[in-house]
Amino acid sequence: MGVPEGFEEFVAGASPRLLRTAFLLTRDRGHAEDLVQTALARAWRAWRRVQGDPEPYVRRIMVNTYATWWRRKWRAEHPTDVLPDAGGASPEAAVDQRDWLWRALGRLPRRQRAVIVLRFYEDLTEAQAAHALGVSVGTVKSQTSKALARLRLDDTITREEVWR
Amino acid sequence: MNLTDLTDVLRDHAGPPPDAAHGPRMSGIRAKVRASRRRGVIAAAVSLVAVLGVTFALTAPAQRESEPAVPTTFPAYHAGTRIVAQAADRAPAHEVSVQVVPTRRDLRVFTRCEAGGRELRVRVTVNGMYSHETTCGHQPADGVVSWTAESFPVGSPVTFGMSVGESDVTQPTAGPIPAGTAFALAIGEEVPVEDYRFPPRPESLSPVDPLLSAPAPRIDLRRADRDQPNGTWRTTVDLPDRPVRIQVASNTPGRIQVLANGVRVYDHVKWTYEATTGLSLPQDLWEKDSGAKAEVGAAVEITVIAERTSGDWAVVLR
Numbered sequence: 001m002g003v004p005e006g007f008e009e010f011v012a013g014a015s016p017r018l019l020r021t022a023f024l025l026t027r028d029r030g031h032a033e034d035l036v037q038t039a040l041a042r043a044w045r046a047w048r049r050v051q052g053d054p055e056p057y058v059r060r061i062m063v064n065t066y067a068t069w070w071r072r073k074w075r076a077e078h079p080t081d082v083l084p085d086a087g088g089a090s091p092e093a094a095v096d097q098r099d100w101l102w103r104a105l106g107r108l109p110r111r112q113r114a115v116i117v118l119r120f121y122e123d124l125t126e127a128q129a130a131h132a133l134g135v136s137v138g139t140v141k142s143q144t145s146k147a148l149a150r151l152r153l154d155d156t157i158t159r160e161e162v163w164r
Numbered sequence: 165m166n167l168t169d170l171t172d173v174l175r176d177h178a179g180p181p182p183d184a185a186h187g188p189r190m191s192g193i194r195a196k197v198r199a200s201r202r203r204g205v206i207a208a209a210v211s212l213v214a215v216l217g218v219t220f221a222l223t224a225p226a227q228r229e230s231e232p233a234v235p236t237t238f239p240a241y242h243a244g245t246r247i248v249a250q251a252a253d254r255a256p257a258h259e260v261s262v263q264v265v266p267t268r269r270d271l272r273v274f275t276r277c278e279a280g281g282r283e284l285r286v287r288v289t290v291n292g293m294y295s296h297e298t299t300c301g302h303q304p305a306d307g308v309v310s311w312t313a314e315s316f317p318v319g320s321p322v323t324f325g326m327s328v329g330e331s332d333v334t335q336p337t338a339g340p341i342p343a344g345t346a347f348a349l350a351i352g353e354e355v356p357v358e359d360y361r362f363p364p365r366p367e368s369l370s371p372v373d374p375l376l377s378a379p380a381p382r383i384d385l386r387r388a389d390r391d392q393p394n395g396t397w398r399t400t401v402d403l404p405d406r407p408v409r410i411q412v413a414s415n416t417p418g419r420i421q422v423l424a425n426g427v428r429v430y431d432h433v434k435w436t437y438e439a440t441t442g443l444s445l446p447q448d449l450w451e452k453d454s455g456a457k458a459e460v461g462a463a464v465e466i467t468v469i470a471e472r473t474s475g476d477w478a479v480v481l482r
Binding site: 041 | 174
């Protein structure tokens with residue numbers, strides 16, 4: 001099975017960057033590797049048709065794979081409308097703000113998390129994120145808004161429980 | 165919380181570059197490409213059968229009039245669901261729709277296209293409103309979406325639409341549909357294992373052992389007995405001095421549940437006769453999911469409950 005020209009070099013060069021994004025999406029190194037390999041395998045088949053920089057194309061496959069048909073495959077996370085009990089910690093045991101924010105990100109539904117990663121880690125514009133996810137700019141706006149609202153809600157609940 | 169925090173947290177957790185194990189990664193990609201091609205061959209065979217079926221139906225109209233419509237694209241039971249509605253067409257048409265009156269909210273939407281291995285872009289609508297985009301053409305059953313409660317009311321007609329076109333990453337929307345493309349949309353209701361109609365059993369099955377040839381040490385619980393599809397097996401094992409992953413492999417449909425000290429930690433359900441493994445679940449996740457607790461190095465009672473299995477299965481702790 002011949003490797004398309006330039007594909008292996010692309011994998012060697014782009015994998016660390018793709019893995020970082022995949023890890024932010026999946027929060028698991030093993031799942032991130034699987035997600036990256038899945039996206040690259042799909043890109044392999046379309047490699048000759050990809051023009052210009054292939055990385056946005058692979059990233060788009062990866063994010064969409066994560067947000068759509070991996071729902072059934074993965075058991076590792078179950079987004080819920082009910083925020084889990086943050087635990088009755090004392091003020092002294094208050095978790096670091098960044099730590100709870102990371103945990104709160106993990107509680108976001110996948111598409112919202114994908115939007116947040118694209119907007120705030122990849123630093124994509126709304127239009128670029130919309131293109132990467134295959135949705136409208138309006139959807140990116142609404143998903144971002146919902147995600148941030150949810151993070152702020154999580155913030156409020158966590159802080160109330162910790163500091164009241 | 166401010167947005168700077170958010171960016172910082174994401175950058176912190178993205179961390180340093182993971183070990184770039186290029187060789188194993190390329191091997192993994194090759195394996196996925198090969199598997200995808202195998203599925204493509206199967207899909208092509210299914211398509212051929214479907215085309216022959218359509219041809220037969222068109223050439224025998226008298227007989228057709230007296231027979232119920234036969235799904236030509238998705239079988240009556242597919243991927244854990246019973247198909248309640250489906251529609252198919254081919255280029256130059258580029259969209260189809262189906263209407264269902266949901267009696268429940270766990271519907272699943274399947275989209276599929278056959279375009280000579282090309283990846284196409286699919287847009288799905290619900291009652292005319294954009295729902296999501298996915299791709300098709302590189303797998304027999306792409307674009308599986310589980311529906312959630314807020315998507316539509318139970319008891320009222322809902323129209324699902326699908327449109328297909330070329331997937332061009334430089335364009336915000338799908339392009340024209342390639343000539344010769346066939347595509348289909350189906351809506352399925354989830355069915356419990358006990359009620360699901362499995363596909364016909366093939367004469368021979370692929371072994372599960374090659375799927376589990378990862379480095380030892382590991383703890384295996386396995387059986388191979390098609391005459392005992394249901395059963396419960398218990399054993400007590402000493403866990404190693406490190407967290408263990410749990411993985412299940414099987415080569416027939418059915419359900420395999422794994423319990424640790426009486427608490428279900430793994431639920432493996434499959435619907436086909438392919439030899440496959442489930443997710444290799446690390447201990448922190450199976451403990452988090454289930455509430456079970458198994459100390460490293462301690463003895464743990466492992467229970468395996470099998471339902472409607474008829475081939476080889478293996479439960480591996482490693």
